[in-house]
Amino acid sequence: MRLLPRRRAAARTDARVVHQIAAWSLGYPDAEFFGRIDLMRSALDETAAGESADALRGFLDHAASADPSQLAQHYTDVFDLSRKQTLYLSYWSAGDTRRRGSVLTDFKQLYRDSGFVVDLHGELPDHLPVVLEFAALADPERGVQVLTENRPSLELIRLSLVDAGSPYAGVLAAVCATLPGQSPPDRASALAMAGPERAVETVGLEPYDARLLPLFTTDDFTTNGFTDSGEEAYR
Numbered sequence: 001m002r003l004l005p006r007r008r009a010a011a012r013t014d015a016r017v018v019h020q021i022a023a024w025s026l027g028y029p030d031a032e033f034f035g036r037i038d039l040m041r042s043a044l045d046e047t048a049a050g051e052s053a054d055a056l057r058g059f060l061d062h063a064a065s066a067d068p069s070q071l072a073q074h075y076t077d078v079f080d081l082s083r084k085q086t087l088y089l090s091y092w093s094a095g096d097t098r099r100r101g102s103v104l105t106d107f108k109q110l111y112r113d114s115g116f117v118v119d120l121h122g123e124l125p126d127h128l129p130v131v132l133e134f135a136a137l138a139d140p141e142r143g144v145q146v147l148t149e150n151r152p153s154l155e156l157i158r159l160s161l162v163d164a165g166s167p168y169a170g171v172l173a174a175v176c177a178t179l180p181g182q183s184p185p186d187r188a189s190a191l192a193m194a195g196p197e198r199a200v201e202t203v204g205l206e207p208y209d210a211r212l213l214p215l216f217t218t219d220d221f222t223t224n225g226f227t228d229s230g231e232e233a234y235r
Helices: 010-025 031-035 037-045 051-065 068-080 089-093 099-114 128-137 140-149 151-163 169-177 187-194 218-224
Strands: none
Touching (some): 010 037, 010 140, 037 051, 051 169, 089 099, 099 128, 140 151
16 A cells, blocks of 8 residues: 655645555564565655654664564564554453444445445454554544544553553554543543443453453453454454
């Protein structure tokens, strides 16, 4: 996919560029990612300066100087092996409940309604890089709306990455800076954005994709501020 030219309105162009670069940055750091670093830097240089661009530049500078194998291991440790920074947004909004299937279906319907063929890259439709690429290339208005609806989740991921001392915190900070309002300063404030907590259930998920199986204990679920459910799990 190509970044859009800068001839569009400045505010919109900046957000779309940020969302596309964030999508690439939150993917697994393979050879394709490292091969795009100069392109991403050039795209940022063509946008207006701001918090989002500065945060992404910081991450790209780190990535450019990092040992690729070490960055790849860090990515796996942070996003694949940790409960606290998962990039699957339905975990944060529905957790290990039957409502998660309904949330995933909503994401899938969003992509269908856009009229674009959305490449899921083998992921579930709520994977944050997929959502960001949708916002960058398919439907910026609806994409920003969905990101805003999931703002508490994004902020909780960001804060967890900050706590972990991860350079990926800058990528989440860049995304959050494209959305209305200020980022909350702490986890309690981020949880308050999500509304009241509800009961946790873990039924109805076992027959489906392994990525739907429970990652969180009840205590983890409460700590991260998840909500509760309703429908069958998405295959």
